[in-house]
Amino acid sequence: MTGASITLKVNGADRPVAAVAPWTTLLTVLRDELGLTGAKRGCNQGVCGACTVTIDGEPVRSCLSLALNCTDCEIATVEGLAPAGSLAPVQQALAEGNALQCGFCTPGILIAAHALLRRNEPLSVDEVRAGLSGNLCRCSGYKKIVEAVVRASEARP
Amino acid sequence: MEFIRPDSIDAAVAALQAENAACLAGGATLVAMMNADLVAPERLVSLRDVAALRTAMRQPDGSVVIGAMRRHRETAEETDLRDGQRVLSDAAGQIANPPVRNMGTIGGSCAFADPAADYPPALAAADARIALVGAEGRRTLPADAFFVDWYETALEPGELIESVILPPAPAGTAGSYTKLARVAGDFAIASVALVLGMEGDACSHLAVAVGACGPAPVRRRDVETELLGGGLGDSEIRRLTDALADGLDPVDDVRASADYRRRVAPRLVRQAIAEAKQCLSGTQ
């Protein structure tokens, strides 16, 4: 199959990708070409949120982003939230707070939560509920996730 | 399939002059449909690099020109929208969910023209105009004329949406968008966009558009005009809701039945007006 050769900037590193077709989504490239399988394909329609990554700092759906449209952007995935061997505060909060079950939605939730936490101020329960409303979780009932993110927002200096 | 990323409106229009070419705005709808094999354009014209489409600007006369590529989140937070124009930002903030609002654009949403989407009624109530540009030049259409039928707009092949223009809203008017949906972020079962002005007890400005209850937003300008200057009490509101009900053409779908939409839309209108009146009296 023919396609374009592009370079994506993912988690701070330049990642060349060959033969990218116009219809190939960022999610497909991340998962199949770059081995970054943290972002998940739940619906491929932009509804479930499991594929959420950030582009230029904003959480978006990687399943609705065409890879050819993502050159010259900064892309960040769950794998880039913290250096290997360490956890970002929001990762720590979810892990310790029993705020994940099957874990399939967790990478998307973390990306959305991480973006909320950039505001650097304590978040209310309702702010977190609204901020995570684009990330479906079928296991948890959301309560422990919301609690963990609120806690992470309060714990910062 | 070809992928083109022009960096000017002219280049984008030129690129669109091909069989089965489609504009790629935020991707929230088009890419979802491509993923589902529902559409397969032969040429994708990405508008991402067209800087001129990404700005919103308040004009000296108080009108606001919103570039087609403005994201829902940007429109929701748009401080240039004032008074009754806030109907649009209120609607933008209720579209889908945060990540989708970071992607989806006003131009993309208008071009797709889902009758249950949030912008069409808000644009109708704001008396917005849609500015189009094509190989033949530029034209602007009122929202009423732009939204033609179910998923059908006045866009011609080779044309794209350049901007959405909101006229100035009279000072002191309030704009609000009331949406009923099955769950947060879903498309509307029914929605009401309202721009209201009151001078004392008299209605000085009234625009009501009902969404998701027919192929296009429903407004009754005739009755709105008749009600200007009056008290907007129960009977006046009933005249309006009765007239609006005549214009509804809802369908049964997975979100709700047509019967329910007919039943609930007037109730939503009443609630929206009551809340707006309360809000206005609180600020005066």
Add this chain to the structure above:
Amino acid sequence: MSPPDTAASGVGASLPRLDAREKVTGRAQYIADMVRPNMLHAAIHASPAAHALITGYDTAEASAVPGVACVLTGDDFPDGRMGAFIKDEPAIAKGKVRYPGEPVAVVAAEDEETARRAAALIRVDYEDLPVAATPDDAMAPDAPVIHEDLPDYFKVFPAICGGNVASETELSEGDVDAAWAECDVIVEGEFETPAQAHLSIEPVGALAEVDADGRVTLWSANQSVFRVQANVCEALQLPMSKLRCLTPKVGAGFGNKMEPHVQPLVVQLALKTGRPVRLILNRTEDFETVRARHPFKIRCKTGAKRDGTLVARELSAILDCGAYGDDSPGVLGYSLLMSRGPYRIPHCRTSGKLVYTNRMRFGAFRGFGNPQVTFATESQIDEIAGRLGMDPLDLRVKNMMRPGDRWFGGGEVASNGLAECIEKASAASGWRQGRARAAPSGKRRALGVAACAHISGLLATGAIVRLLEDGSVVLNTGAVDIGQGSDTVLTQMCASALRVPADRVAIASPDTDGSPYNWGTTASRVTYTTGRSVVAAAGHVAEEIKRHAAEIFECAVGDLELRDGGRVGIKGVPDKELSYFEVSARAHWAAGGPIVGADTWVYNQPSVDPKRAIARGLPFPQIGVYSFGCMIAAVEIDETTGKADAVEVWSAMDVGRAINPGSVEGQIEGGFVQGMGFALTEEMVFDGPRLVNPSMMDYKAPTSLDAPFDIHSIIVEAAEPDGPFGAKGIGEIGLVPAPAAIGNAVAAATGARLRRLPLTPERVLNGLLESDSED
């Protein structure tokens, strides 16, 4: 370094998930993340027809697509049939199709896009047959027969079947016909519940790889590697020794991944191509071809005396089975067993029919028929309370089962925390004051209550505990952790039983080659059944450790005790102790052999006492131990639109013993929200046989803004005498009462008794307006 704290990680601690770090870093591997060298990608060609004979295939065009390695149709599959209760289902449609979306052909290609493109090019000739889209259609005198060979299918229980009725079940106690005369108030009604989608965020998938000798290794999204093995081998007529089943992380299972989905297809493709093959369904396919919660139509009648004493109940249910039997006979039988509820009702007659239709198969879904019947029966408890002018909670307390009371059918109940559940939910919710609490302007607010019970149990399970050379431990149970946290909970039990910190216990991933049999992660059973085996197997290891220590110390085994940190010592003599390292090293290198403890068992307590009850066609003769619960939900209804929102809930659940309270709360919270979705928004809509809304755009589960934040989990611990540390299951019961509690709150707020789920704004508004106009 101080020794790790045993108590802080053992039974009773809210230990974080063992795999939490793996999951928050995005490293956890699910089936779609797995890649094998030289792997092919598969796609299905699904039937557009609902009921049709297959008269021919044309696969030439698909086979010619560059990159296509293999195209298989029904003709390329053996004649085996699988099915948990009735062996009625081939691996792929053969000869005829029975529902829209049924796989009729499958393609393997070098990449997924090519496989999907080729699958779309397959042509199948159909000769349409009349369609039976609903149970009513299917029971009509001239209905088309969906399974002509039903009488000849192998069944694992004495099924009563015929025509399109796959199974008919009856269960009764007492003399219902005579009992109505004793009743001062009788309520009667018809209740209806829709199909609910499991909506695991992970769509199903499988990956099979064949070795040079033709032995297959199969990974898949599943709830039981052993059920996968059994189903695939039955359908493909393979000896079980030729198939090894493994599991990656599972992106949640709510019953949808218990029985087979695409596993037989990838195994056959792997066998035919000799290459690894992976198939991941897309969301629409997952909706259309996996399974969903059964639509129920329930007729229910309940009678009581003037003082509130419940006297009699009659309940009959019609279940839409869909095209294949799957777990459905079990769901029917179980729903009847639950239909008396946790009450003393001396006269009770229940019956049900499970009817094949040309819709997708329906099967197990968290609650297993119980949420549907509980919606009907708990609605009627409130209706009776209303008719008698009694407080609904008082009526429940008056009639609730007390410790020692038997379950409907006569099964013994060894632990019963119902009274405490009701009392605690009532107190926490302020039930007595709650009704006075004002609703916000434009809303109506009310509380609703429902009580319920559920089992944990069923069938066979096992555990193997091995002491490694250094004294640390490996636990192997074969139970799949589907995200609910059983690996963590079983590890905590093993750690506590051996008095080591949890991080000294590794848990093996389920493997049909190396794990002891485990029927599956279903029926709220792993904590209870597998936990029992873990405790027993660890007990064998403890005995062995003591036996070694007795030889070393030259003392009696009875004088020894295990001590925190993994040590064995002489009671009362603190200095006289050995580490497990010293014991295990001796066992490995000098005397006795490596220490392994193993235990297996099968649940064997009868559910029905033939002296008390009459049962016909009941598929589960031995069901499990009972848990109880009480839920109170606060619901607000928008007076403009009728939209009902659950704004706060108190869910008191009897778990016997909370091995991991944080995990227990997670089950209660998640169960409630899934039940709330069932109550308020979720409905698979059918147009005849066809699913109209097979997408997440059109099928709506609650988001974080729809779910209330104030879900109060109240853990009640009525210890089960033979449960591990007293524990019972919690996986399902938290969902069971949600629709009933919400429905009762809606009725209290509006005056309208709605008997059909979901309680959409439309239904609630219509009810509210009708009820207001009657006032």
